[in-house]
Amino acid sequence: MKSSVITFPGSNCDRDMDVALKKFGFNNKMVWHDDNELPKSDLVVLPGGFSYGDYLRCGSMASKSKIMRSVINFAKSGGLVMGICNGFQILVETGLVPGVLLRNKYLEFICKNVFVKLDNKENSYFKNLNKDILEFHIAHNEGNYFCTKDQLKEIEDNNQIAIYYCNKEGKIEDQYNPNGSIKNIAGIFNKEKNVLGMMPHPERMIDQSLSGEDGSIFFKNLINNIK
Amino acid sequence: MEVNEQIAIDHGLKSDEYKKICKLLKRTPNITELGIFSAMWNEHCSYKSSRLHLKKLPTKGKKVIQGPGENAGVIDIEDGDAIVFKIESHNHPSFIEPYQGAATGVGGIMRDVFTMGARPIANLNSIHFGSPQHKKTKNLLRGVVHGIGGYGNCMGVPTIAGQTSFDSSYNGNILVNAMTLGLVKKNKIFYSKAAGLNKPVIYVGSKTGRDGIHGASMASASFDEKIEEKKPTVQVGDPFTEKLLLEACLELMAGDSIIAIQDMGAAGLTSSSIEMASKGNLGIEINLNKVPCRETKMTPYEIMLSESQERMLIVLENGKEEIAKKIFDKWNLDFAVIGKTTNSKNIELFFNQEKVAKIPVNILVENSPMYDRKWKKSKLPKKNKIKNEVLNKLKIKDVLKKILSNQNICSKEWIWQQYDHTVMGDTIQKPGGDSGVVRVHGTNKAVAASVDSSAVYCWAHPLTGGKQVVAESWRNLISVGATPIAITNCLNFGSPEKEDNMGEFVECVQGIGEASKYLNFPVVSGNVSFYNQTKEVGIKPTPSIGGVGLIKDYKKMISMNLKEIDNLVLIIGKTGGHIDQSLFARTILDEKNGPPPEVNLFNEKNNGESILNLIDKGYVKSAHDISLGGLLVAISKMCIKGNKGIKINKSKNLINEIEYFFAEDQGRYLIEINKEDLKEVTKILNKNSVHHEELGIITQNDMIINEKTKVTIDELKSYYTNWLSKYMS
Numbered sequence: 001m002k003s004s005v006i007t008f009p010g011s012n013c014d015r016d017m018d019v020a021l022k023k024f025g026f027n028n029k030m031v032w033h034d035d036n037e038l039p040k041s042d043l044v045v046l047p048g049g050f051s052y053g054d055y056l057r058c059g060s061m062a063s064k065s066k067i068m069r070s071v072i073n074f075a076k077s078g079g080l081v082m083g084i085c086n087g088f089q090i091l092v093e094t095g096l097v098p099g100v101l102l103r104n105k106y107l108e109f110i111c112k113n114v115f116v117k118l119d120n121k122e123n124s125y126f127k128n129l130n131k132d133i134l135e136f137h138i139a140h141n142e143g144n145y146f147c148t149k150d151q152l153k154e155i156e157d158n159n160q161i162a163i164y165y166c167n168k169e170g171k172i173e174d175q176y177n178p179n180g181s182i183k184n185i186a187g188i189f190n191k192e193k194n195v196l197g198m199m200p201h202p203e204r205m206i207d208q209s210l211s212g213e214d215g216s217i218f219f220k221n222l223i224n225n226i227k
Numbered sequence: 228m229e230v231n232e233q234i235a236i237d238h239g240l241k242s243d244e245y246k247k248i249c250k251l252l253k254r255t256p257n258i259t260e261l262g263i264f265s266a267m268w269n270e271h272c273s274y275k276s277s278r279l280h281l282k283k284l285p286t287k288g289k290k291v292i293q294g295p296g297e298n299a300g301v302i303d304i305e306d307g308d309a310i311v312f313k314i315e316s317h318n319h320p321s322f323i324e325p326y327q328g329a330a331t332g333v334g335g336i337m338r339d340v341f342t343m344g345a346r347p348i349a350n351l352n353s354i355h356f357g358s359p360q361h362k363k364t365k366n367l368l369r370g371v372v373h374g375i376g377g378y379g380n381c382m383g384v385p386t387i388a389g390q391t392s393f394d395s396s397y398n399g400n401i402l403v404n405a406m407t408l409g410l411v412k413k414n415k416i417f418y419s420k421a422a423g424l425n426k427p428v429i430y431v432g433s434k435t436g437r438d439g440i441h442g443a444s445m446a447s448a449s450f451d452e453k454i455e456e457k458k459p460t461v462q463v464g465d466p467f468t469e470k471l472l473l474e475a476c477l478e479l480m481a482g483d484s485i486i487a488i489q490d491m492g493a494a495g496l497t498s499s500s501i502e503m504a505s506k507g508n509l510g511i512e513i514n515l516n517k518v519p520c521r522e523t524k525m526t527p528y529e530i531m532l533s534e535s536q537e538r539m540l541i542v543l544e545n546g547k548e549e550i551a552k553k554i555f556d557k558w559n560l561d562f563a564v565i566g567k568t569t570n571s572k573n574i575e576l577f578f579n580q581e582k583v584a585k586i587p588v589n590i591l592v593e594n595s596p597m598y599d600r601k602w603k604k605s606k607l608p609k610k611n612k613i614k615n616e617v618l619n620k621l622k623i624k625d626v627l628k629k630i631l632s633n634q635n636i637c638s639k640e641w642i643w644q645q646y647d648h649t650v651m652g653d654t655i656q657k658p659g660g661d662s663g664v665v666r667v668h669g670t671n672k673a674v675a676a677s678v679d680s681s682a683v684y685c686w687a688h689p690l691t692g693g694k695q696v697v698a699e700s701w702r703n704l705i706s707v708g709a710t711p712i713a714i715t716n717c718l719n720f721g722s723p724e725k726e727d728n729m730g731e732f733v734e735c736v737q738g739i740g741e742a743s744k745y746l747n748f749p750v751v752s753g754n755v756s757f758y759n760q761t762k763e764v765g766i767k768p769t770p771s772i773g774g775v776g777l778i779k780d781y782k783k784m785i786s787m788n789l790k791e792i793d794n795l796v797l798i799i800g801k802t803g804g805h806i807d808q809s810l811f812a813r814t815i816l817d818e819k820n821g822p823p824p825e826v827n828l829f830n831e832k833n834n835g836e837s838i839l840n841l842i843d844k845g846y847v848k849s850a851h852d853i854s855l856g857g858l859l860v861a862i863s864k865m866c867i868k869g870n871k872g873i874k875i876n877k878s879k880n881l882i883n884e885i886e887y888f889f890a891e892d893q894g895r896y897l898i899e900i901n902k903e904d905l906k907e908v909t910k911i912l913n914k915n916s917v918h919h920e921e922l923g924i925i926t927q928n929d930m931i932i933n934e935k936t937k938v939t940i941d942e943l944k945s946y947y948t949n950w951l952s953k954y955m956s
Binding site: 010019049050108112141201 | 470
């Protein structure tokens, strides 16, 4: 299975994602933002970090970079595109997924483990997962997902909410919402469910010695789904 | 402008220093030259008050590849790998402008590390604020934490450990010490020594602006009521540019183009160019018109003294300019050939085709002033006699509650949750433990690091305090299963021109030296920050020690959380009941006098090495050193983190119960072992003559002390976790 991770100026989770993808069997290539063409890929990942220093607005400049034209075409033709953290912010800026990501409610960067509940397994990312609640890790300053009422209705009608912040038991309540996201949304799909944007970092949960291993479950399942 | 003595004094130079300059130059310097002298000869850059004493520190060892004198120290961690590390202060700017001051402190120390070819793999910090009641404390704390996070998070380097304290002596002068560890291959370390004639001198990174002019001079003076006016001397950081600079430098370093490289930190282009020339015993010629400037009409004086961030100076091999330029173009960074090395042994500056400065390099460096300042020796204070009646009136649970929720003990999660501590995917021990630990990427090794200081002990008796900080750093590394290798120190003191403060410095350094020599824990890098003083009031002497150790098999790393019910907890080291200068004495008895606990280096070494031996044999399930707050605080933290209780056996110790639980005797640890291993563990400890006793047995959820005091795990958590977030909300 071939994957591509895009490096933008200021990306800093690109290597971590490369390590994770390779660990679970992807043949991964790093792709420079200034390239024109994507290599042949089964999965494209926009990694976390601070592309263009988060200047102007998180993800906005990266969304206009050269390679993104190719990524957008790939997504529109049904290719799997996953944006993690800053990658989610970039996806939002391209319009591939709806909504915006605002500054965290308490105005502080937050780095910790969270639980997320899967809402929809009818897609290549979560299909066949035998767990509904995963422990992931977040590290962001602008993860407060927001959209208009109409957009929210549309998102809900289309089952586009991918994951919610919750507690260990899967309860989705305000107190388990780390950043003020509307409806505790931690990640969403495009209408077709081939594009996934999420704030949590599964690539930081791939080893017992790290924050946990639910990232391993996610990646193992993902590669099996793509095969 | 004609230079005279008054202008020199306005630049922070002393009258006799100005006379020395004129004598050495055999003429009056022009204003640019005067600026260069003031930048090189201030306390921050020249170490003129401290050099004499720093020379006495042990800096060599089998594992030391590079000691003090370079951008950072380097130690060997085997298999061809090396760790580059250093700690540095950014105290003065952080008080004036907390966000930028702290951010650029973090940026500066990371640059010191990647200048040597190492990729930064971990950041740490030691931050000290005034009393929580002081009107500035909250904003300063928030600004500093945001600044440290803002820079480190954007760089994608995990912040893995730190230390925060509050004390009214920092009301007018906060401390921000930032430390970075980087990983490099032993045969790919880069140094700042220029070599060869007519080699191109390259400027890369951000453009030069008017920010930070005289930053180093500002950091070499005391504060007064006009301190807010100094805001323009604080640099402005851009972590995004630094991230690009890091990647571009490492890309260039992969090849063989670089002869020497030096970051532009304090005193900017001035100190970087002079240091490279001085180390190579060469001259250097710079055309200032070639320096990329952010603002128009900058003068030679401003260009030379700007402390704009994210800039590097490189001496390249001839003919490598195009290769280098291509890399910096790719990363959208400025690149300019601004000069060349010469055999004149002068620094020569040109601007608009005119020579605007010419100074022999050795005058600036070797002839810089060095003072043997007067200093006052401290006496060991007399021990307080604490009456048993006073102690017997106290209830253990009340005392424990007060101490666990004290600002200097309580959880600092509110702070470290704002730092990305997991990026790079190798953090195996997060903040909140005895040391932070990161794996050496792609290997079975891990590196542990801790940063410590004990200003109260140093204030009570500097010599003992100096020793204690080194010992504590050593213990924090041992507690995670790491073999301690070397330290870096950041020496924060008041004015060296005052005998009391100078005495504190001299004797703390002596204590640090004694301990690091005895423990074979050499000092490989560091920095001195004097004049942490507002008008006549200086801070408590605060040397911060950053220790680094190696864990050969990261799976053997130890954490402090209690692991298993029915396991035993042993106390290693003797509890003698030393209460003076303890947190208990200060907060419960309101007693500020008396000597700090004695540091017995033999016991420190023996106890530490014995624990490493037990860890290596697999007997130790969890460990924690006993430090600030004493025994009961240490075991409480282990219970909280492990979510377990403990039944503490009636102590056979003859000293008072309160003294037993809250004394701060040194050289002690708590370790958790299996019941079945007790015999074997005892045998090993006895064989090594290590004092040990049983503290208790691990239980499901309550802490029960001597069958009469019960504290539930939830109570412990509420005492420990709430203070800081409440204070900041």
